[in-house]
Amino acid sequence: MAVFAEADAPLRGRNVCGAMDLDLMPNNINNVRIKLKRLTGRGILAETEPGLFTRPRP
Known part of the structure; x- marks a missing residue:
């Protein structure tokens, strides 16, 4: 996450x-x-486009 x-x-x-x-x-x-992908499924990260990950916006 860092x-x-x-x-x-x-x-x-x-x-x-x-x-x-x-x-x-x-x-x-x-x-x-x-x-x-697992973190995305749990709502910890967001996948903006296929293969691109970021922290979700509040």
Whole structure:
């Protein structure tokens, strides 16, 4: 969530991996993307466009 607090624009899974210092391997990117989708389903994040995630607007 700290990554999204500092971001000024929606982020992709690849960007989140880079910010978390994970290797940009397809498996890591896919795992992060799955977690972002799960957070979107719970209302913690919002998906503005397919693959773009951000904090929801109040």
